Amino acid sequence: MSHAAILLPRAVNKPFDYRIPEGMQVTEGSYVQVPVGKTTEWGVVWQLLAMSDVPPEKIKPIQNLSTLPPMPALTRQFIEWVANYTLSPLGNVLTMAMRVPTIFEKDRVYAPKNLITKEMPVTLSDEQTQAADILRAAVDAKKYAAFLLDGITGSGKTEVYLEAIKAGLKQGLQVLVLVPEIVLTQPLIQRLEERLQLPATSWHSNLTPKQRAERWQAIAKGEARLIVGARSALFLPFPKLGLIIVDEEHEHSFKQEEGVLYHGRDMAVVRAHLEQLPIILVSATPSLETETNCQSGKYTRLLLKARHGGATLPPIETIDMRQHRMPAKQFVSPHLIKAIAETIEKREQVLLFLNRRGYAPLTLCRTCGHRLKCPNCSAWIVEHRALGKLQCHHCGYQSRSPKNCPECKAEDSLHAVGPGVERLQEEIVEHFPNARVALFTSDHIATPKQAEKLLSEIDAGKIDIIIGTQMVAKGHHFPNLTLVGVIDADLGLEGGDLRASEKSFQMMTQVSGRAGRAEKKGKVLLQTYNPDHPVMKALIAGDRENFLKREAEYRRAAAVPPFGRFAAIIFSGRNESEVKQAATQLRNAAPKQAGTQVLGPAPAPMTQLKGKYRYRLLVKSLKNSNLQQYLRQWLALAPPPSAIQMKVDIDPYSFM
Ligand SMILES: [Zn+2]
Ligand SMILES: [Zn+2]
Secondary structure, eight states, rough: OOOEEEESSOOOSSSSEEEEEEEEOOTOEEEEEETTEEEEEEEEEEEESSSSSOOOTTTTTOOOOOOOOOOOOHHHHHHOOOHHHHHOOOOHHHHHHHOOOOTTTTOOOOOOOOOOOOOOOOOOHHHHHHHHHHHHHHHHHOEEEEEEEEEEEOOOHHHHHHHHHHHHHTTOOEEEOOOOTTTOHHHHHHHHHHTTTTTTTETTTOOHHHHHHHEEEEEEHOOEEEEEEEEEGGSOOOOOEEEEEEEEEGGGBBBOOOOSOOBBHHHHHHHHHHHHHHHEEESSSHHHHHHHHTTTSSEEEEEEEGGGGGOOOOOEEEGGGGOOOTTTTTTSOOHHHHHHHHHTTTOEEEOOOOOOSSBBBBEEEEOOBBOOOOOSSSSSSSEGGGGGGEOOTTTOOEEESSBBTHHHOOOOOOEEEEEOOOHHHHHHHHTTSSSOOESSSSTTSHHHHHHHHHHHHHHHOOOSSEEEOOOSSSSSOOTTEEEEESSSSTTGGGGGGGTHHHHHHHHEEEEEHTOOOOOOOOOOEESSSSSSHHHHHHHHHHHHHHHHHHHHHHHHTTTTTTEEEEEEEEEEEEOHHHHHHHHHHHTTOOOOOTOOOOEEEEEEEEEETTTTEEEEEEEEETTTTTTHHHHHHHTSSSSOOOTTTEEEEEEEOOOO
């Protein structure tokens, strides 16, 4: 073979031909450095060629061959699969697998820190043992199989999948654990390390370039065996992957909303299938997608019914806010205040949940009615009083909180509307001046270190009341926490999101699961104006099955996911009428196909984002249709003008 087609990690759809210099031993998958224009770049040998159509005087030679092991064929297949499925440039998907600065400059030694070796004896229940046996056998069989490890919070799911990890490691294989939120993963990593007596390699966006390069090499060489990472870890070039685990599979943060738009959980199942290995999805509140796959027999459900150590799920009650005439600046009902007082009296801990960062979601001028809005987005700008700043949660725009109204210049006329966590804290401190209160949000906890510090303070009983956003809902064990109060249980039900009810149910179940996880009994109080909403009723009854059944019936009737397919085509640009026109033009070129419907163009709920106007076409098709093929043919018919960006989102989640 005298030539090679090299794929580069950039926005290209196909590899380019290069000449192999005499004596250079390249194989398919080799990492090579090639000239590109006036510079050079590292890419991957996608295919060896006996000859090239490029005229010999124009073809350039490969300059360098890396000594690192070639990218495995199965990793390359996976990259192609994802590019095809998401309609993304092949090179952009490759980028996710290898765009790590300096990995090819020198061989690095990865020396994980020393382990604290203390084996903690753990006895599994009968239920756990049965599930673990099945998973171990699946790992040993080295074939594709998909499982849902389904158990309420505190049922000991981690101990069960630990047994499967052990089996994989024993065989000398690599094991990948995908987690939705890396900042809070340190306790899990520590637990895995202690129990497995093996250092875990974490992979996420907070790594330094040096850490990133060391870890990437160790993974590519097969030296790093246990990898715990965010969704991006799925694209690493594992040479001997033997098991994938997706913890909290229902979490929406597995969906990547920028660059290549993909769902980490779904693509993990694809990779497991391509590589013929088992995958374990883990959740206390499975997504309807996964639930449906269990019911149709595609996935095997392993159910853990009992809460570990005999603890029970806390009872959930609603507080009907229609009965309380709350003063305008108060958000905690007398009933909840009383429950908080009783709990801290007993020296137990309280969690107040409000999924709203900052002081108030909206700031309004009482003189002229002006609302403070982000200059780049169709969104209110959120006051962060502690920082003295206004912040847009969509584009990151910041400004100082103004003293006067920017519109009518009236003094002291700006007025906060609605509660954010900071305002809730103010109210709580007024009621309980002696209580120790901590905020648990992404504004206060940005790094694993900060998370560790706060968690250990809570553990040590140094905090009485935790006020948190969705960040606090995820998998933490607070043994002394016995009261959970949800300030606005209706919040997630607003908006036209297809999965709004499902998401709300999951979030509230997860938050509720923080209470009473040890011997002490817990209690959950939901403040709501809709106590009769199906989500509230299902939560009170603790009836997940019935809730999912209803939700499935509704979506089946509407032929929407997971019983139908969606793709969104999003147009964006600085000139609104041009954006709308490009969307309309494509809409008019849509080929007719039975069972496929094109809806729109409609302005996105946030018409303007980061200074760009956005319009959306929504394509709805039957579950078994080849949506990608339809889209490929159609999109080729009316390419948008260069000033307009067009993005395809297969299986869209967020319709912001
Ligand atoms: Zn004003
Ligand atoms: Zn903004």
